[in-house]
Amino acid sequence: MSTFRPSLAFGRLGTFVLWLTLALAALGMALHPGQGGGWSSYFDGWLVRILWFSIYQALLSALLSLVLAWPFALALAYRPFRGQWLVAGFLNLAFVLPVLAVVLGIVFLFGRQGWLPLQGTVYGLKGILLAHVALNFPFAVRLLWERLGQIPDHQHRLAQVLGLNAWQRFRRLQGPLMAVASGPVFVVIALLCFSSFTVVLTLGGGPANTNLEVAVFQALKYDFDARAAALYALIHGAIAFTAIALLGRGAVLSMESAQPRRQNARGWPTLVQWLAIVLLLVLLLAPYLALINRALAASWQWPSRLPQALQTSLIIAFCSAALSVLLALSRCMPSIADHASARWLNFGVLVIPAMVMTTGLFLLCLRLGWARQATWPLVIWINALMAMPLIVQPLTARSQVARAQYQRLIRVLGFSVFQAIRWVYWPLLRPVLIWALALAAVLSLGDMGVAALVGQVDFVTLPLLVFQTMGSYQMTLAAQIMVLLLALCAFLLFLAEWARGALRA
Amino acid sequence: MLEVKNVKSRWADQPFHWHFQVKPGDLLAIVGTSGVGKSTLLNVLCGLHKPDSGDVQWQGDSVMALPAHRRPFGMLFQSHNLFDHLSVEVNLALGLNPSGRLTEAQRQALLQAAERFGIAGLLTRKPYALSGGQQQRVALARVFLQRKPVLLLDEPFSSLDPALRQEGLDWVKDIQTSLGTTVLLVTHHLDEMVSVTDQVLLGLNGDRWLDLSVTEFEARRQSGELTVSGLSS
Known part of the structure; x- marks a missing residue:
């Protein structure tokens, strides 16, 4: 056997690149090119205020999402039903579609001219909470539903034999499990909302409602105060890291296995389940329906910058999707994927706020005088990093199955690396690779934060164009551009599902 | 001649030791309880598992330095062939x-x-x-x-019903006689193939193996001297 193993080298390259990125981001924060006052001048009332707001809105958002998710998770998990994969698919939708779509939807639902106008204004804490709940409660439903689905069948049968009624069953079976599962779900959602950028920036409606991410953005874009940006990003990173540490190892792993289990559905949903599904779909789709309704309210008109934004978005989406898949592939090399440390690194990349990483890398580029040239590579790379943890698991699972089945045969027949790829890994992984590419492209298409932070004035993507259009109060136009973006995402998601379907065949 | 000379290995903390010979064109049945190291032996021979010491020779030449596909062994696994x-x-x-x-x-x-x-x-x-x-x-x-001059079969037919198992065995016999192939076959169904077997390698323990001619094996089993677990008929 030769001593050089390409799979090992490729896997190590991926690990190295990840660590290098984290190290460079840290270096960027340390070397930030800021002048300004002494460090102590930043620890003022303003910092306390944004810290308080960041934490307060995150905890409140997580709590509301969780409370709203409980009844749905209970109803859906009551027993497996036919077509539950479809419901699970809808639950994933808000997680992958552009955040700005939900933001616009919330405005069109609850704004002054909306279907259900709020007292006062939708901008501010109320809007932020509504958007965060709309984005995260489906995620909570999915996680809790999965956990409840893990109650073994024999326990349900035992409960039946013992004649426990619904309430007693809840007290003895679902309740305790729900209580245990809710902790980690709460922390993860709180963390996601704590790191929220797009929602807080667009719905905050004023300096009173600024969180750390938005403060970083303002410091860099409006105040040109790099030191403040570095400090806020650092505090943000430290708090996020502490929260992850509190989550603990077991919780991390239980989050990881958040892929739908294929249960043998025995029958149609019960009446309660039907009610839950219909209500869930109404809640899930309402923002998008409001958005589409608004987009159709006026004749379609495209701004002159649309072609440029579309082109930029597409190039960035496909480059970062390709990079993300390459990176994910390197993470599922046998020598890498088996290590627990690899899972930690993957999970770390998932939860380290992207904006913290972006800030560090951007500060480094500023320091080196590359800020302008770095826009494209930075946006592409960080989007690739953000998507990687979400696509790595199916890729790993599939390649591990291929390896377990055929590794011996490959060696006995004397395949080279390229022959093994050609005859075994490529044909078996192709459907998952297409799925991963499409999903990573959708995630990157919808991103606004990274592009907003790193991009110069003339850099415009579709979400940025929507944001700028919102800024000039052309809400109908914003809705129309967003519908175009959603159509693009829908096409890619359809492609992804089609590829996965081909996989099952 | 296939010569397995004092090949030692450790696998999952269990020590293994093999030492036996097979004449060209013979069929060797490898039997013993599961975990005794039957599959491990074939994996060592065909080059999938590297032993700690010892030598494997075919017609006087060591095969140890050869990668799996260059060895004179054809291999069929229990599954995924x-x-x-x-x-x-x-x-x-x-x-x-x-x-x-x-x-x-x-x-x-x-x-x-x-x-x-x-x-x-x-x-x-x-x-x-x-x-x-x-x-x-x-x-x-x-x-x-x-x-390949030597065929290593790791129970490739074990999951099939008896009729198909017999058919598989007939094909192996066909290959053996037409090409003069030497065959090493792991089996749990020795009774079905006593008639075609020349030699039996019986694993008592990872590092204790009995190398017997089939007549000797049958005689000792009839006399009750050998009780072989892990065999079904």
Whole structure:
């Protein structure tokens, strides 16, 4: 056997690149090119205020999402039903579609001219909470539903034999499990909302409602105060890291296995389940329906910058999707994927706020005088990093199955690396690779934060164009551009599902 | 002559030790309880598992330095002997050349082998669309095409019903007599194949193996001197 193993080298390259990125981001924060006052001048009332707001809105958002998710998770998990994969698919939708779509939807639902106008204004804490709940409660439903689905069948049968009624069953079976599962779900959602950028920036409606991410953005874009940006990003990173540490190892792993289990559905949903599904779909789709309704309210008109934004978005989406898949592939090399440390690194990349990483890398580029040239590579790379943890698991699972089945045969027949790829890994992984590419492209298409932070004035993507259009109060136009973006995402998601379907065949 | 000389290995904290010979053209049945190291032995021989010490020689030459595919051994596993997503024809071709490109002579050989094993009509099919019996014939046709002097069989027929198992054994016998192949076969069904076996290697323990001729083995078993667990009839 030769001593050089390409799979090992490729896997190590991926690990190295990840660590290098984290190290460079840290270096960027340390070397930030800021002048300004002494460090102590930043620890003022303003910092306390944004810290308080960041934490307060995150905890409140997580709590509301969780409370709203409980009844749905209970109803859906009551027993497996036919077509539950479809419901699970809808639950994933808000997680992958552009955040700005939900933001616009919330405005069109609850704004002054909306279907259900709020007292006062939708901008501010109320809007932020509504958007965060709309984005995260489906995620909570999915996680809790999965956990409840893990109650073994024999326990349900035992409960039946013992004649426990619904309430007693809840007290003895679902309740305790729900209580245990809710902790980690709460922390993860709180963390996601704590790191929220797009929602807080667009719905905050004023300096009173600024969180750390938005403060970083303002410091860099409006105040040109790099030191403040570095400090806020650092505090943000430290708090996020502490929260992850509190989550603990077991919780991390239980989050990881958040892929739908294929249960043998025995029958149609019960009446309660039907009610839950219909209500869930109404809640899930309402923002998008409001958005589409608004987009159709006026004749379609495209701004002159649309072609440029579309082109930029597409190039960035496909480059970062390709990079993300390459990176994910390197993470599922046998020598890498088996290590627990690899899972930690993957999970770390998932939860380290992207904006913290972006800030560090951007500060480094500023320091080196590359800020302008770095826009494209930075946006592409960080989007690739953000998507990687979400696509790595199916890729790993599939390649591990291929390896377990055929590794011996490959060696006995004397395949080279390229022959093994050609005859075994490529044909078996192709459907998952297409799925991963499409999903990573959708995630990157919808991103606004990274592009907003790193991009110069003339850099415009579709979400940025929507944001700028919102800024000039052309809400109908914003809705129309967003519908175009959603159509693009829908096409890619359809492609992804089609590829996965081909996989099952 | 296949000579296994004091090959020692550790696997999952268990020590293994093998030392035996097989005459060319003979059929050696390897028996013993599960976990005794039957599969490990075949994996060591075919080069998938590197032993700690010892030597394996074929016709006086050591094979230890050779990678798996250069060794004079054809191997069939308990499962996954075929690539399910590739056609039968490609599966056979890959036994001749990992690039899948064949010379005209190799193509002819492939078609003849397919004819011989009764799978000529299945060449464009994918293995998952075949019956268990058809799959085993495709796998056997591939090792037949490879013309390896020694065949290592790790219970490839164990999951099949007795009739198909017998059919598989007949094919092995066919290969053995027509090509003069030496066969090492792990089995839990020794009673079904006593008539075709020349020699029995019985694992008592990872590092204790009895190497007996089949008559000696049968005699000692009849007398009650040997109780062999892990065998079903």
